Amino acid sequence: MEALKQTLKQQIIEALNLQDTKPEDIDDKAPLFGEGLGLDSIDSLELMVLLERHYQIKVEDPREGRKILQSVQSMAEFIQSKQPA
Amino acid sequence: MAERVLITGMGMITAIGETVTANLHSLTHQHSGLGFTRFIDTIYKEVLPVAEVKYSNEELARMAGVPGQPGYTRTSLLGLIAIQEALQQAGIRDMQQEPTGFINASTVGGMCDTEKVYFDIIDPEKEGDFLRYIDTLDCADCTQRIADRTGINGFVTTISTACSSSANALMYGARLIKQGLARRVICGGTEALTSFTINGFNSLKNIDKQACRPFDHNRNGLNLGEGAAYLVLESESLVKQHGSRVLAELSGYCNSNEAFHPTAPSPEGDGAYTAMKEALAMSGRSIDQVQYVNVHGTATWPNDLSEGRALERLFGSEVPPFSSTKPFTGHALAAAGAIEAIYSVLAIQHRLIFPNLNFAEKMEELSIVPETRLLEEQAVTTVISNSFGFGGNNASLVISKYEG
Amino acid sequence: MAAITPQHSFEGDLFAQPLRSNTGNLLQVTEPDYKAFIPPNSLRRMSRLLKMGLTAAQQCLRDSSLGVPGAIITGTGKGSLQDTERFLKDIRQYGEKALNPTPFIQSTYNAVNGMIAVAQQCTTYNNTFVHRGFSFEHALLDSILQLQEGAPHTLTGALDEMSEEHFYIKSRIGYWKKEPVDNVQLYNTLSPGTIAGEGAVFFSLSATPTAHTYAHITGLKLLYKPAVAGISAGLSAFLQEQQLAVEDISLVITGRNGDSNFEHFYTELDKVLGTVPQLPFKHLCGEYETSGAFAVWLAAHIMKAQQLPQQWFPMQADFPAAGFQRILIYNHFFGEQHTFVLLER
Numbered sequence: 001m002e003a004l005k006q007t008l009k010q011q012i013i014e015a016l017n018l019q020d021t022k023p024e025d026i027d028d029k030a031p032l033f034g035e036g037l038g039l040d041s042i043d044s045l046e047l048m049v050l051l052e053r054h055y056q057i058k059v060e061d062p063r064e065g066r067k068i069l070q071s072v073q074s075m076a077e078f079i080q081s082k083q084p085a
Numbered sequence: 086m087a088e089r090v091l092i093t094g095m096g097m098i099t100a101i102g103e104t105v106t107a108n109l110h111s112l113t114h115q116h117s118g119l120g121f122t123r124f125i126d127t128i129y130k131e132v133l134p135v136a137e138v139k140y141s142n143e144e145l146a147r148m149a150g151v152p153g154q155p156g157y158t159r160t161s162l163l164g165l166i167a168i169q170e171a172l173q174q175a176g177i178r179d180m181q182q183e184p185t186g187f188i189n190a191s192t193v194g195g196m197c198d199t200e201k202v203y204f205d206i207i208d209p210e211k212e213g214d215f216l217r218y219i220d221t222l223d224c225a226d227c228t229q230r231i232a233d234r235t236g237i238n239g240f241v242t243t244i245s246t247a248c249s250s251s252a253n254a255l256m257y258g259a260r261l262i263k264q265g266l267a268r269r270v271i272c273g274g275t276e277a278l279t280s281f282t283i284n285g286f287n288s289l290k291n292i293d294k295q296a297c298r299p300f301d302h303n304r305n306g307l308n309l310g311e312g313a314a315y316l317v318l319e320s321e322s323l324v325k326q327h328g329s330r331v332l333a334e335l336s337g338y339c340n341s342n343e344a345f346h347p348t349a350p351s352p353e354g355d356g357a358y359t360a361m362k363e364a365l366a367m368s369g370r371s372i373d374q375v376q377y378v379n380v381h382g383t384a385t386w387p388n389d390l391s392e393g394r395a396l397e398r399l400f401g402s403e404v405p406p407f408s409s410t411k412p413f414t415g416h417a418l419a420a421a422g423a424i425e426a427i428y429s430v431l432a433i434q435h436r437l438i439f440p441n442l443n444f445a446e447k448m449e450e451l452s453i454v455p456e457t458r459l460l461e462e463q464a465v466t467t468v469i470s471n472s473f474g475f476g477g478n479n480a481s482l483v484i485s486k487y488e489g
Numbered sequence: 490m491a492a493i494t495p496q497h498s499f500e501g502d503l504f505a506q507p508l509r510s511n512t513g514n515l516l517q518v519t520e521p522d523y524k525a526f527i528p529p530n531s532l533r534r535m536s537r538l539l540k541m542g543l544t545a546a547q548q549c550l551r552d553s554s555l556g557v558p559g560a561i562i563t564g565t566g567k568g569s570l571q572d573t574e575r576f577l578k579d580i581r582q583y584g585e586k587a588l589n590p591t592p593f594i595q596s597t598y599n600a601v602n603g604m605i606a607v608a609q610q611c612t613t614y615n616n617t618f619v620h621r622g623f624s625f626e627h628a629l630l631d632s633i634l635q636l637q638e639g640a641p642h643t644l645t646g647a648l649d650e651m652s653e654e655h656f657y658i659k660s661r662i663g664y665w666k667k668e669p670v671d672n673v674q675l676y677n678t679l680s681p682g683t684i685a686g687e688g689a690v691f692f693s694l695s696a697t698p699t700a701h702t703y704a705h706i707t708g709l710k711l712l713y714k715p716a717v718a719g720i721s722a723g724l725s726a727f728l729q730e731q732q733l734a735v736e737d738i739s740l741v742i743t744g745r746n747g748d749s750n751f752e753h754f755y756t757e758l759d760k761v762l763g764t765v766p767q768l769p770f771k772h773l774c775g776e777y778e779t780s781g782a783f784a785v786w787l788a789a790h791i792m793k794a795q796q797l798p799q800q801w802f803p804m805q806a807d808f809p810a811a812g813f814q815r816i817l818i819y820n821h822f823f824g825e826q827h828t829f830v831l832l833e834r
Contacts, residue, residue, distance in 0.1 A: 017533040038530050041349060045290060045590045052587035061305075062290050063386075128585045191619070192597070203577055206658055219662050223567060224598070224619040229825070232713070241713045242627045243620040245568075245598035253616055260634050284580050285593035342561075342615040344606040347594050359612065475594065476603025478615055 005076045012072070015050045016043055028073045033066075044069050051075075057082050090259040090335045091324050091487060094175025094271075094317035095427045096167040099414045100136035100310055103148065104170055109431050112439050113459055117413050119296050119308055124159075126201070127280045133292050135278055136310030136415025138163065151234065155214070158195035158221045159311075161230040163420075164275035167313035168231055171271060175317040176329065183323065186239035186267045188258045189228040190250035190274030192419040195221030197277035227275055239267055245419065247474030248381075249340075250274050251314070252422030252482055256338045258318050268323040273315035273423035282418065283309060289348065291385045297416075299382035299409035300389050300455045302446040307383040310415020314423035316430075333430045336467075336485040337368030343477030349387050350473060354395030357381075360481035361399050361469055368483035370467045375405050377438050377463075379425045381471040382409020382455070383416055388473065393451040406456040408441035422472035422480060429468040429484040436463050490703060491548035492786045493518050493541050494688040494774050496801070499548065503790055508773075508801045512671045515656050516686040516775035531604075534591055538569040541689040542601035542648040543608065550609070550644065553693030553701060559640030560614035561605050562631050563648060564624030565598055566778025566822075570652045572596040601648060614640065622822025625779040626711055626830070633709070636696040646691035647779030656685055664776075664823070666747070672772040673803055675747040683746035686775015690782035692789075703789035704816075707731065708831035715827055720757045724819070727829050738765050739813040740791070742784050744820030746771040751824045758819055766809035773801060781820045781828055788816040788832050 009023035018037065030036045033044065044062065047069050051057045057079065059065045068078045097104070100118025101111035111118070118136040125135075138145070145162040146152045149169070157165070168187075177185070199206070199222050202215035220226055228243045240261060244254045251274030258270035286292050286309060293306035316335075324331055341363065343356035350356060365372065380392055396404050410428055417424055432438060441455035466486040473479045492498040495516035497506035509519065518541060523532060526544040535543070542563070550558070572592040579588050594600065599617035606615055614635060618627040625647035632643040659665065666682040675684060698705070710727040712719060728735065741762055745755050746769075759767075774783040791797055795811045802808070814834050821827040 019533060020529060040346070042347065042534070042590060042594065045288070048290070049288075049587050049589050053583075058587075060290070065290075200577065204581065206661070207654055209657075216661055219658055222658075223621065225566075225621040225623075228620060237713075240627075240711065241620070242618055242623050244616065245619040246602070246615070246617050247597050247599060257616070257631060260631075260638070264634055264637060280580060280585070281576065281593075284585055284588055285576065285590070285596075287585075288588040288590040288593055340614050340616065342603075342606040342612050344610050344612050346607070347600065347603055356612065474599075475597050476599040476615070477606055478599060478603065 001076060001080065004079060005072050008072055008075055011050055011054060012047065015046055026072055029071050031071060032069060055079050087263040088320040088322060090262050090318050091321055092316050092332045092335060092430060093319050093324060093329045094171045095332065095430060096170025096174060097312065097314035097424060097427055098138055098163055098166045099312035099417065099424055100138055101413050103166065105427060109435065112413060113437065115440060115442065115459065117296065117442060118310065119415060122278065125278055125280055125283065127283055129283060129287065133283060133287065133294060134296060134308045136308060137278055138311055156217055157230060158198040158227060159277035160191060160195050160197055160275050161227040163277060163311065163313040164227055164231045165234055168235055168271060168315045171315040171317050172235065180236040180238055183269050184239040184267065185237055186258065186261060186270035187228065187232045187237040187241050188254040188270055188272045189231065189243045190245065190254040190419040191224040191227055191243055192245055192247060192250060192276060193279055193281055194224040195226050196279045196281050200279055200281050246478040247476060248416065248418050249422055249472040249474040249478045249480040250419040252472035252480035253340060255316060255335065255423065255426060255482060256340060256480060259335050259338060262318060262320045268320045270318050271315050272318055273313065274419040275313035276311050276418045276420040278309060278311040293384060296443050297384035297412055298443040299384040299411060299441055300393060300448060301444050302448050304384040304386065304389060306385055307411065308415045310417040312414060312417045312420045312424060314420050314427050316423060316426060331487040333433050334485045334487040335482060337364040337483030338481065339363035339367065340480045343479065345477055348475050350391035352391060354391040354398065356477060356479035357392050357395035357471065357473060358398050360479040361395065361471065364469065364481040364483045368485060370483065370485065372400050373403065375467050375469055376465045377432050377468045378405060378407035379429050379468060379470045380407050380409050381473045382411055384411065390450055392471065393448065393453060397451065397453060404453045406438045406460065408439050408456045410439055412442035425470045426482055426484060429470045432465045432468055433484065433486050436465055437461060438463050438465065490692050490786055490789060491545045491552055492688065492690040492783065493521060493545045494783055495519065495686055496773050504794065504796060504798050508803065510671060510673055512669050514665050514669055514684045515651060516672060516684060518687055536569050536571045536595050538571065538648060538650040539595055539601055539604065541650065543604050545689040545691045546605045546644060546646055547608065549691035549693055555642045555693050555695065557609050557611050558642055558644035560632065560635040560643040561602050561611055562616045562628045562643060563602055563646045564618040564628035564779050565648050566621050566624050567649055568598040569595050569600060570650055570655050574652060574654055605644065621778050622826030622828065623711060625782045626709060626828045630709055632694050636694065642693055642695035644691060645694050647782035648689040649687050649777045649779050651685045651687045651777060675772040676745060676769055676804060678747050679749045679752060681748065681750050683748040683771065683776045686777045686780060688774050688783055690786050704792035704832040704834065706830065707833045710829040712827040714825055717753055717757050720754050720827065721761045724758065724761050724829065731831060735762060735765060738815050738817045740809060741765055741767045741817045741819060742788055743767055743769055744771060744780065745769040746776050754821055754824065768802060778822055781818065784818045784820055785830055788818055792816060792832055792834055
């Protein structure tokens with residue numbers, strides 16, 4: 001789980017071109033949208049692309065996506081829940 | 086006093102008909118144009134419904150009177166068919182009699198044809214006829230093809246403001262007339278389906294896999310469409326001079342911006358509210374004189390919420406019948422504003438209010454529901470037509486019965 | 490005004506900037522530091538043309554200090570090529586699955602307009618023209634209409650970029666010279682094709698002059714696919730509308746570009762102009778759809794300073810004396826869209 005979260009942070013930074021952000025700047029539980037990193041709805045679509053490209057997980061409904069993409073923690077939990085044990 | 090701007094001719098082709106009359110027939114018989122594409126090469130061929138014009142490019146070229154002539158993209162052919170009907174209806178045979186402008190609208194120009202050969206175009210190893218499509222990549226190509234074929238001899242230009250493009254073209258044409266820079270301008274837009282736009286809207290996750298459901302609680306996105314529509318706008322003095330038949334008046338318009346987000350409207354519908362309010366003020370009509378609103382109603386989750394709130398803010402508890410005709414035509418992007426402006430004229434001419442198909446459940450955020458039946462024998466004298474687009478671009482038109 | 494162009498046009502004293510020369514037939518803009526104009530959270534997603542456009546727009550508003558504009562109107566021939574190219578390639582590369590939405594959104598021709606509106610919180614009129622060599626000039630005409638309709642001032646701009654890929658595409662149908670040309674020698678090498686360029690140029694236009702005003706745009710005439718004789722007839726008609734004689738023009742800035750396919754339009758113009766001094770500008774910015782905006786920007790600087798940036802015209806043997814009352818711009822885009830713009834002091 002820890003390793004997954006680290007990888008995710010790196011992937012988020014790359015996908016969204018967060019130039020001045022380092023993985024350690026992103027708190028696992030901090031909200032990604034609004035307050036936190038200041039991401040918006042287009043970023044949320046970009047993060048869904050990330051999930052599909054890197055983890056083969058397709059999120060169809062943008063509203064469902066918002067719940068999954070709340071934080072690095074929630075993303076990691078979602079990815080784990082989708083992967084075969 | 087500034088000239089009044091009158092509509093003297095209309096022409097169109099959409100998935101529900103290749104003439105204005107054929108469109109009216111489909112609207113009144115509730116025949117939707119949605120189905121699966123025959124002409125686009127995409128993995129979504131049998132997944133995402135579209136409202137495609139039922140003719141191949143070869144058939145369209147024959148209908149447009151340019152059979153076998155190379156270089157006409159589908160965008161140009163659709164436009165050519167629509168403008169020829171508009172000219173005929175307005176009784177314009179000789180362009181030389183009166184300088185005639187052409188304000189066209191397009192979102193992706195000739196992409197429908199260039200996307201098929203783009204990778205050949207950029208490959209130095211490849212040579213061939215496809216090189217002639219290079220100049221059709223931009224939005225001006227279709228405009229000039231149509232202008233040259235029909236002998237347009239006034240202002241020629243193209244507007245691209247995404248889904249509100251042709252509403253803005255109508256507005257610009259009307260302003261050129263009001264300011265005395267032209268007496269006759271043909272305005273509208275043309276749009277052909279492309280893999281580019283299907284994939285684009287799909288990447289935004291706002292295409293419904295079912296037929297779109299505007300203003301429904303369970304709406305899940307739009308369906309793309311294609312087509313072309315043009316309206317002949319003339320100054321009142323030119324109409325009087327020629328004794329032309331007037332179909333309706335373009336009595337008000339407003340373009341306002343959300344200044345909110347690249348692709349989403351503000352939740353309270355600020356831009357839509359302002360556009361409708363200002364357009365109505367310009368037309369000199371009050372809210373109780375509006376009998377019908379042809380809404381933008383794309384059936385995306387944010388649009389319908391925002392537009393619905395704007396309707397409630399403007400009309401309070403007296404929201405007039407409203408419907409989205411996009412379940413008939415799909416969202417024809419640059420052509421949508423002009424298609425729906427023509428439907429607004431038809432509503433006035435034929436005393437009709439068109440149904441909003443596929444509606445089942447009221448949105449919980451709103452107290453209003455769209456009109457789902459075809460209403461006949463309605464005294465429709467003033468209609469608002471909305472077109473909203475990316476970049477927060479909102480355009481509202483007010484179309485009124487011409488009382489002379 | 491503000492201009493991001495192949496010259497050092499964005500900052501500093503124009504009349505002290507050296508000429509940038511180039512021999513590759515593609516003049517690319519000198520990019521400023523965008524960070525000073527666009528917040529990092531917005532900048533991270535933006536492609537090149539969007540950065541150019543938004544930055545030129547912001548700098549223009551700083552320069553005019555007129556505040557939030559009453560209308561935002563732009564012209565662009567090609568929109569964001571980088572995004573269009575990327576989305577086309579993504580569709581192919583990823584087999585239409587899991588595509589990034591950003592290039593699609595930014596490929597929309599009015600993307601820059603929308604971003605300026607958000608940055609300025611400008612909720613009024615917003616429009617984008619996309620018609621080759623008329624794109625900027627119709628934006629200008631629309632702005633003039635807006636001012637007459639009561640807008641206090643408009644933000645009016647033009648933006649186009651040229652990518653390596655698109656440069657190659659257009660080379661396949663003869664847009665550019667086959668042989669490499671030094672831009673300074675452009676007018677001495679009359680042969681088929683010209684050199685490519687790009688730029689983002691914005692103007693604040695107001696109905697009444699301010700202490701900061703550069704020039705007064707007094708006339709605009711657009712001709713679509715005229716015959717060659719239509720150029721001289723068009724100019725004569727334009728001057729007549731303006732109640733001017735040829736001698737009333739102090740300087741003519743022309744779009745001459747060394748392209749032998751279309752040189753005859755300029756030769757035709759020479760007949761009417763006689764001895765009125767002329768200056769070309771395409772060696773400075775290259776040929777592109779909205780290059781007319783570069784010419785207006787240059788003319789407005791000359792008018793305000795009553796001085797020429799002589800260092801930018803090494804090919805010119807002598808220069809007209811100062812005292813520029815009226816500057817006429819004549820330009821066309823590959824023989825199709827012809828434009829006259831008149832500026833007065």
